[in-house]
């Protein structure tokens with residue numbers, strides 16, 4: 001599966017949250033994405049999972065069975081955990097018996113078997129999260145996208161999810177994940193990226209952040225810098241932006257073509 005020059009913005013004139021993102025997601029790969037809050041990680045994961053579509057660029061080769069664990073699981077359906085999972089299993093093409101068997105098995109593995117007959121709306125946050133993870137693993141997806149999926153799980157369930165991820169990649173599935181804990185699956189990812197300034201940059205172990213460009217610019221009154229950039233307000237008004245070197249031309253273009261345009265005071269290279 002691959003993303004080519006993918007961009008996403010919300011609304012016709014909204015700022016670009018992601019731009020020029022190209023990414024190869026080979027079968028069997030474990031891929032980590034990190035980045036600052038609001039930088040566009042969840043946007044990228046939703047695009048990869050196929051529940052959102054890019055504003056520009058293309059995404060090709062997505063496996064037929066794709067599963068996604070969102071940051072917040074919408075569990076307000078009038079079903080028990082077991083019935084919900086069984087239903088989803090059938091949606092994924094499993095027989096009724098196989099769907100029920102796998103639903104029970106995953107609830108058991110995550111220590112939630114005692115809640116199989118509890119309506120989703122009555123589950124605690126932690127157990128809801130176990131159901132969210134179980135629904136994603138149920139049908140053995142060729143692509144598994146995990147957005148902070150470990151958050152809210154108890155310690156044994158977190159370890160179980162680590163195991164389930166290893167099983168998926170060993171079976172040839174691709175797993176793409178975001179997690180706030182830098183130690184999550186430490187040493188395991190085959191590829192590691194950082195979303196910054198709307199771009200996706202490879203992270204090399206032990207490497208620094210790479211070359212940066214500093215842009216000092218002032219916008220019209222009340223203007224805020226493009227999302228996801230390190231932006232420091234300046235006493236004289238405007239902002240000092242720190243941008244990955246590969247993204248600086250795009251950011252300058254965005255500032256200069258805004259309506260009204262920003263005034264660029266200074267541009268300098270950082271090591």
Ligand SMILES: Nc1ncnc2c1ncn2[C@@H]1O[C@H](COP(=O)(O)OP(=O)(O)OP(=O)(O)O)[C@@H](O)[C@H]1O
Nearest residue numbers: 010017035036037038039040041042043044071227
């Ligand atoms: N549906 C939406 N409509 C409008 N703007 C959105 C939407 N979803 C995300 N955004 C904006 O896109 C930017 C990136 O958001 P996103 O949730 O992808 O970042 P993130 O890196 O996952 O952040 P966090 O770590 O806080 O979850 C933010 O400025 C956010 O407000």
